[in-house]
Amino acid sequence: MSNTEKDVQTMVNYDDVFKNFDSGDIVKGKVIKITDEDVYVDIGYKSEGVIKLKEFMDDDGNVNVNVGDEVEAVFFNKTNDDGFEILSKAAAERIKGWNKVLEAYKENKTVKGRIKSLVNGGFTVRIDGYFAFLPGSQVELRPIKNYPSYVGKEFEFKVVNINEAKRNAVLSRKVLLEEEEREKQQRIWEKIKEDAVLTGKVKNITDYGVFVDLGGVDGLVHITDMSYSRVSHPSELVKLGEEIQVKIIKIEESEGKKKIYLGMKQLTKDPWEDIENKFSVEQITEGKIVNIVDYGIFVEIAEGIEGLVHKSEVSYDKYPPKIDELYKIGDTVKVKITGIDKENRRMSLSIKQTKPYPWENIEERYKPEDIVEGTITGIKEFGVFVKLEDGVEGLIHENDLSWDKEEKPNLQLGDKIKVKVLSIDKEKEKIALGLKQLTKDPWEDVDKKYSAGDIVEAKVVSVKPFGSFVKIEKGIESLVPKSEYNNLQPKPTETVKVKILRIDKDKKRLISGFVNE
Template identity: 40%
Template sequence: MTFPQPQIIMSQKLKFGTDADLQEILAAEQELGAINTDAGAEAYAGMEGLEAGKVVTGKISQVNDQEVLVDVNFKSEGVISRNEFKDDEVPEVGSEIEVYIEKLEDEDGRLVLSKQKADFVRVWERIHQAFENNEIVKGTLTKRIKGGVVVDLFGIDAFLPGSQIDLRQIPDINALIGQEFELKVIKVNKARRNIVVSRRVVLEEQRNSQRDKVLENLEKGQVRKGIVKNITDFGAFIDLGGVDGLLHITDMSYKRISHPSEVVKLGDEVEVMVLDFNDKKERISLGMKQLRPHPWKDIAARYPEGMVVKGKVVSITDYGAFVELEDGIEGLIHVSEMSWTQHVKHPSKILAVGQEVEAVVLKVEEEQERISLGLKQLEEDPWEQIDKELPPGARVVGEIRNLASFGAFVEIKDGVDGLIHVSDMSWTKKINHPSEMVKKGDKVECVVLAVDKEKRRISLSMKHLTEDPWDSVETTYPVNSEVTGKIVRLLDRGVVVELPNGLEGFIPVSKLTAEYIKVPADAFKVGDEVPAAVTEIDQTNRKIYLSVVDYFKNRESAELKAWMESHKPGENGTTIGESVKKSKKSEEESK
């Protein structure tokens, strides 16, 4: 058998091929150790009918580490390099072997033979036919080289580029060594003994065939198996057999997941349900969680109210913490349900993501898929026995925790606050703001007025520590009795004076002096002490009316005259009495 004139047979560029693919193939040929067979050189006639370029049968006569000697009935034995035998081929003396005659004589006068070229010639026609007819052939991957894999094809080496091994990138090519696959011959070069094969072509054809079949039978609600082809932040693309569908992250599991890689891995075979697709079936939506029972079904029976449950904190918001009780079931511990005793400003002050916690089921709403949980319910409610511990009239000592315009909040015990309303701070004083009486952090004694356990409110009082002076005001200050008070407020219609026991009395402007004054400020100032007589007690409105004029009715006229003299409108807002005192003082100083 002789080779024809040199020729190179190249495949057409594959429909999915790129220039980069072809460059990869060409580069890999060097790695395979392509040998120019000089097959086109004219074979010259040799002795005994042998000539270069022929394939003949010979018998192995000798074997050593470097060479194998073969008797082909020539004047001398032919020599074959031991490297031409594969690892699993053991040349035995006496066995017959087909060889290719490369040279009748080398520099040493020896007949040069080749086993590999004989193998190539023997299977060339079969390979060429497979290439021409686009046939599928089987080959075994034998070793990895740069750019791809060496394939044993009918006993000779062919090259399988890395880009032609599969439809997608193979994570570990070494795992494929030793396996047999269906392939197609996509490039042959007889002169250089190069054969390039592709598994990808076979898979593409199979996928296209499967795609048509899948699309034809695709229906909503179908359960199919597929391979995870690609993973993104929002989901995974599943190859259903030539057609891809999207498995969105929200349809992977009923439980909370941060990334699709928590559920699927590249190359995994998964079972999915067809949820939806468009008219042309170009966009297919898939689901995995739909294959399992809905976790919220019969949830109320599994988690009755009052049940103590265990779970893991999976998320924290400003208003509470979500606890995973099982896959797809989360309950909310609202910030208000975290502590009886602490004012929790943010859930992170109590809980942390990943923390295992126990909680009590407070409420289950199956349709809304909501479970309300409580943390503080694991402990005794300090308000439960509060009405027995703090009955009305009980005296308590607490710390001022906060001040408001209407009163002061007092912490009586852990988690229990009471309110001292501004009106309950003093029997006698008009308090505009609680800061006039107390400040934050003060320890105060007070009396329990009322307890509202349902609304969790306790009313406290400071003034009830003493008797109400108004209960005995008619005895203390009977009408016509005489008193001395200090002016604390100036009004347009009169003055308010503070009496010795803390009560306040009112003197109308007409009762301040016998002479006419427009407003009290014309003749009086805050701090002035004034004598007066009690003219009226208004027990209902808690008011005492006084009169300076009535006080002087039974006095000597000289006393009245002196009073009036000292309380006339003066310059710069001072009284006549003050002006007289200043005048006398300046006269004495001048002397």
């Protein structure tokens, strides 16, 4: 081989040592030197490359490069004044970021990026060295208010729009959240079946029940399904944010929407299930008053088991006080079970039947002519009711209030008075009482005070077609027949003189005639 051939061969081998790059290529190299302004990189080319030091600075101004590090940069096929190839790490990162975004868009994948800054209408998102646009409406499922709080945060995004010519990209996080929500809901709905038992969080408390978040799907526990016992307000049993266990009791679909009805009490045994093993008719037990209404009292005798004491079963009194004057919610009372309806979950109770029947031995406790004390419980046109003891009331007929029909005593409800027992009817539960009988009967001495032929002053009480009644003294009235008017025309309340014509003490009758002076 000639010397010329050897020289050519040597030149070819020398050229093969160096790599060939085109402008715009991304090259790899090793950092060989770092100065205050530049980073020098061996890229295996005829001359070393140089990258501005600032391209290695992070957002906090820290330089992140060391001699020996391997870096990637864009080759521009240009040299600086010192003959070093000009490279750009930032340009390489922009290209890499754009390529990631483009690939994610074409392959329908996600891309990770960090929100860099606020711009009009949204944010810039950094993906390596590339910056994409994130509209403010695409950050969360619901509109956001505190935009600055998102700057610096890293998320996964979906590339929703690309302009390859201008290398523009629009991102969305909302799309991914919506996909997650759909998947989450799908997973939840796979669990949501009637009779399924789930754990949820109390989301809202209302007067009528509790809304529970089952993990993205809400259900309602109606107040009647919270406990077998009476619940005045749901807040008595649960707190906002509390985790509770619930059972799905019904799922309704209407107009494309599903409503989930939940139960808490259904997780425990129904206390009415074996009611016959716990209680029986005629049994006497204790319970707590849970409600008072116009028609009676509801008493809970065991957890989840309550019955009604009808107002007629509260007291033996015919005219008892109002129920809320006798009892209040929370009171403990003794009751007798008078009926059990398991099918309709109803129980009849009685308070009065836990006490002795007051009329059982009434004749041993009260006898005619006895003077007793009682309390006025009712005032009617026909008379006054007096309570002698619980369940025992007597009536003072209007005729037995006073010997004088015009002078009725002033009596008030609640007054304590003494009365005389006139008669007792045990079968009809009636006692006749008298008030006037506590004083002397004015007719008792009428024949000693008056005689036929006596002329006395009297007051006209009433005028009837057949005659007039006149009052001679308290408790004693006389009839003046029309035939004995003696040409007088009597008027009510008028004072007149009468002549006593006849006295019948036994029948309490007195006949007189007007004296025409």
